[in-house]
Amino acid sequence: MNFDLTEERQMLQDTLRRFLSDRYTTTARNEIIESDAGISTEIWNELAELGVIGALFTEEQGGFGGAGFDIATVFEELGRAGVVEPFLDTAVLGGGLITALGNASQTALIDDVIAGGLHLALAHGEPASRYDLSRVEATAKVDGDEIVLNGRKAVVINAEAAGYLIVSAREGGGAFDKDGISLFLVPTGTTGLTLQGYAMMSGGRAAEVTLDDVRLPVSARLGAAGAGYGALVDTVARANVALAAETMGAMETATELTREYLVTRKQFGRPIGTFQALAHRYSDLLIELEQARSAVTNAAGNLESTDRDLQIAAARNLMARVGRLVAEESIQMHGGIAMTQEYELAHIAKRIVMTDHRFGDADYHLERFIDLSAA
């Protein structure tokens, strides 16, 4: 048994932590969030150069990692620094689906992704689908050697920056069927594709996407017709490991900021951390943080195992519960200062809580866990 990071991952963690603590300050990040693009191309390119994106792909895909613990290592650091750049969307989701399903000409895009030159976005969720991965009402119809897409996609993160959207649409089956869902690589300039962009609560941008008779060559399909669901599930599993690790990183920062505040802020003539009422609550956060670390380890370590889905449901449920506790208690123990945009914890708390709304909240994953344990 060995819970240490490998030498390579340790180096990656050290490099990333150093770079982000130098460059990704609260001020720098707030400027990025307030910019029109909502993300920084400069930071993106520099992190790509440091190998952050390559670490999320296997050697045969052109990267040098791609395993559960590679994902966890990268996203823990991104979470610690509250990074808003869309590594999840471009690399894990977009890149993940292309490598899982793409033919040679499609997977050729991955080199550009790893080098930082191409953004991707997954346009899968729809206005009524909530977290249900199989609920797809957008349609794809073959018309000669073309495909015609129609439908609406909700909260498509990174759509505006993306060169391609990976759009799910139905070629068969009913609205909730797992079979019949196809995935398509849609260039963002395509006629009939409309993006209504907006900023998000925890930074970065998303868009409501309308597909109105979007015509593509049949070659834009990723994988076989109607057989995209399995790859979606696999890719979302990887995204869930990333999100759990990111939340853990953010929780490390939240508890560290809280520790610093408790030992420096004085009221009633003494550091507030000397009040047992606060000291005990701080200790509880640390206890829960260790639970969280183990949950992430379980999820990352089981990414290729038959236990994968159960472990991931467990991890996301635990992270959602502990995340809310850490975010709320950290704010509460700080008081008003944590409510201000310019203080680091405000953003970190938003990252933690808003993760609940990607691929399922505490209840969704609890139900998944119950179903999977009963199976």
Add this chain to the structure above:
Amino acid sequence: MDLSYTAEELAFRDEVRAFLAEKLPKDMSDKVRRGENLGKEGHELWHSILNNQGWLSYSWPKEFGGAEWNAVQRHIFDDECAAAYAPRIVPFGLSMLGPVLHKFGSKEQQDHYLPRILDGTDWWCQGYSEPGAGSDLASLKTKAVRDGDHYVVNGQKTWTTLGQYADWIFCLVRTDPDAKQQEGISFLLIDMNTPGIEVRPIVLLDGTPEVNEVFFDNVRVPVENLVGEENKGWTYAKYLLTHERTGIAGVGFSRAGLDALKRVARIETANGRPLIENPLFAARIAQVEIDLMAMSTTNLRIISQASAGQAPGVESSMLKVKGTIIRQEINDMMRRAVGPYAMPFASETVEGDNDPIGPDYAGPVSAQYFNNRKLSIFGGSNEIQRGIIAKVKMGG
């Protein structure tokens, strides 16, 4: 024991309902329901509608032009207003400064300031907290030094809610630096247009421009703006804080929030069925509703004692803690209820001419969730309230 309202109380409730149905503008209640910002004009309009009815001053004694309602009437009114999505009454002039002037102000101060609060001439804000004096309010450092017939004020206040709109600020200042903490504080009324005052907005985590820092640089304040006696300000401040706690349980807000949550949970679906039928979510709603039913009765028990003339003690601290926990839990469930549409940033969905993102009820829910973390922080944090309860009960 009788849990129902008396015939008079029911008649009063009907009167309030009829008034709200007739006089509360639809566009105003829509804004409140959607969690949108009313702006200064919106608040002033609602105040003037209430004032024309003689109800703006509902807690004030008759001798000062008030309606002098008892605690049950006030509760009924607050409850009905929350249920109708009426704006809250901005408390700084009406329920904070007003009662202090009634009890400790000079005749001249009462005659001058009180009518101007009611007719909307003056918008007041509160100058209590400082960067180094939050929960430990008595450690405040802003000082006022007597110079002829003026005080010269230097220092900084913070968390000044809606200070950007204010014409006047009531301030706690240190007038005797050598006295024990609580004993060297005075209560000053300061015109916000006096040279040397600067207001800087603080942007909160949900993006709202709600609170401010107020800086005082050699601000000259006429001595007649002192309320009561010099160095007795802490007594007045404590009196004001007990008034700040009326209605502190927020039962009406919670009930309106719970209704809104259920409405949304009937529209939203999970696995193709209404969210309200999802066993986990239904259990969460039921749990908070059970808590709210009990708290609502606790609230009425305390109100009933108060209208019988007993001053509430630790009960108001208990209501503050429980009330804020329940409100925050409802905010949390509302955020979850809307699923991925909780992620868009509110200002993009609520303001301006943009098309709404997702269902119209989803826009403000995350902002409200984050913004209402303040409920357990301000007005004496929940930690301070718990300290008060224990101290009183253990006789410390």
